[in-house]
Amino acid sequence: MALPKTRYAHARQGERRAHLALxxxxxxxxxxxxxxxxxxxxxxxxxxxxxxxVIKTD
Ligand SMILES: [Zn+2]
Structure with missing residues (x-):
């Protein structure tokens, strides 16, 4: 399994999750x-x- 070389500090966690919004x-x-x-x-x-x-509907 691929593992991250360095961990994200708690303070950076929000920066990482900034792209996760639906x-x-x-x-x-x-x-x-x-x-x-x-x-x-x-x-x-x-x-x-x-x-x-394309699909028959009745
Ligand atoms: Zn339609």
Missing amino acids: KRPRLVDCSQCHRPKLPHTICKNCGYYDGRE
């Missing part, structure tokens, strides 16, 4: 059903991607 997921509107969806993914609601039906 980012809010970006949402775009589906061009088919206009519901929010994740970009570059098939719409969960209507199954469309790039203007065509």
Whole structure:
């Protein structure tokens, strides 16, 4: 297992964790059903991607 050569002092711990914050997921509107969806993914609601039906939903 890879091990760090030097340990982070307690005072530096926050500096290290400054990059660990969770980012809010970006949402775009589906061009088919206009519901929010994740970009570059098939719409969960209507199954469309790039203007065509990828997953059949009924
Ligand atoms: Zn949709």
